[in-house]
Amino acid sequence: xxxxxxxxxxxRVGALRGASVSEMxxxxxxxxxxxxxxxxxxxxxxxxxxxxxxxxDALVALRVSRHxxxxxxxVGLPGRDWRLADxxxxxxxxxxxxxxxxxxxxxxxxxxxxxxxxAPDPTKDSLLLVTGRGEVEVRALAGxxxxxxxxxxxxxxxxxxxxxxxxxxxxVVLARLFERGxxxxxxxxxxxxxxxxxxxxxxxxxxTLPETAWTRTYEAxxxxxxxxxxxxxxxxxxxLAWTDRP
Amino acid sequence: xxxxxxxxxxxxxxLEVVLALIVLEIGVLGIAGTLYLASTTLRRAETLERAxxxxxxxxxxxxxxxxxxxxxxxxxxxxxxWSVGDSGQVEVHATGPTGxxxxxxxxxxxxx
Numbered sequence: 001x002x003x004x005x006x007x008x009x010x011x012r013v014g015a016l017r018g019a020s021v022s023e024m025x026x027x028x029x030x031x032x033x034x035x036x037x038x039x040x041x042x043x044x045x046x047x048x049x050x051x052x053x054x055x056x057d058a059l060v061a062l063r064v065s066r067h068x069x070x071x072x073x074x075v076g077l078p079g080r081d082w083r084l085a086d087x088x089x090x091x092x093x094x095x096x097x098x099x100x101x102x103x104x105x106x107x108x109x110x111x112x113x114x115x116x117x118x119a120p121d122p123t124k125d126s127l128l129l130v131t132g133r134g135e136v137e138v139r140a141l142a143g144x145x146x147x148x149x150x151x152x153x154x155x156x157x158x159x160x161x162x163x164x165x166x167x168x169x170x171x172v173v174l175a176r177l178f179e180r181g182x183x184x185x186x187x188x189x190x191x192x193x194x195x196x197x198x199x200x201x202x203x204x205x206x207x208t209l210p211e212t213a214w215t216r217t218y219e220a221x222x223x224x225x226x227x228x229x230x231x232x233x234x235x236x237x238x239x240l241a242w243t244d245r246p
Numbered sequence: 247x248x249x250x251x252x253x254x255x256x257x258x259x260x261l262e263v264v265l266a267l268i269v270l271e272i273g274v275l276g277i278a279g280t281l282y283l284a285s286t287t288l289r290r291a292e293t294l295e296r297a298x299x300x301x302x303x304x305x306x307x308x309x310x311x312x313x314x315x316x317x318x319x320x321x322x323x324x325x326x327x328w329s330v331g332d333s334g335q336v337e338v339h340a341t342g343p344t345g346x347x348x349x350x351x352x353x354x355x356x357x358x
Binding site: 234 | 295299
């Protein structure tokens with residue numbers, strides 16, 4: 001009768017051959033080296049990706065801040081439409097223009113053809129009314145309604161009925177729509193406060209405070225933007241607007 | 247532990263191990279190359295953004311000056327140079343840190 005040994009048993013039958021201690025040490029060291037190199041490479045990739053993402057955020061924030069602030073200040077008059085306080089830039093931001101139609105729906109209403117950056121909002125907007133003689137008066141916008149009434153004033157835009165807080169001056173031909181708000185460099189971002197609402201971030205939160213700040217010279221204002229972890233070389237100082245319009 | 251193996255036991259050959267390492271290396275190099283390309287592109291975008299900002303500042307200043315003339319100004323990653331023609335035509339060009347042209351803009355100064 002022939003006995004059949006299990007596989008494990010058969011393996012033990014022959015001379016047991018294992019690795020020597022030195023071979024095991026070399027194998028372990030080689031394994032550790034490979035793992036170390038792999039982990040190091042992964043860590044470098046991860047930190048490189050984080051740095052790239054940070055630089056991208058800083059670039060986006062710089063681009064948005066620069067374009068936005070310059071566009072807002074360009075169409076306003078310093079001192080009248082915008083003013084730089086300690087930490088904020090308060091402004092009456094231009095949002096659109098309305099041609100006033102000759103017909104008047106009611107004493108405190110205007111029929112207008114409006115074209116602008118956004119739809120008018122009675123809770124936050126005010127109007128600068130310009131008469132045919134060049135006089136200007138300010139009114140608050142109390143209500144807005146769409147209408148199908150015809151408007152003789154030709155031009156782009158949509159026709160609507162705007163109710164004012166009080167009667168407009170006679171001979172008004174043009175209404176400029178403004179939004180009251182303020183820009184702030186706070187919480188590591190450029191923020192905008194529209195009306196009396198909260199400060200909403202417009203950029204990623206990348207700026208270092210208080211190094212990031214408004215700058216003021218004799219005839220111009222600017223801003224110095226310093227990204228948090230991008231190094232001093234990534235700081236940007238730039239011109240925004242003249243404070244004494246020639 | 248038997249690291250040397252025995253006859254008839256399946257194992258990787260040295261050639262297979264080397265091929266696997268080469269494939270792994272190609273993957274690692276691909277990722278590194280992508281990161282390098284992204285970094286280079288971003289650096290160029292940063293330089294361009296700064297040059298545009300500087301050029302805008304120059305054009306704003308020229309539009310205000312009583313008698314604008316030619317000049318040059320440096321920024322953190324290069325230089326901006328400009329020239330003004332008799333009829334108010336202005337040309338601004340920006341160069342990067344290596345002296346390569348980033349952009350050239352022609353405009354007309356506002357009538358004062």
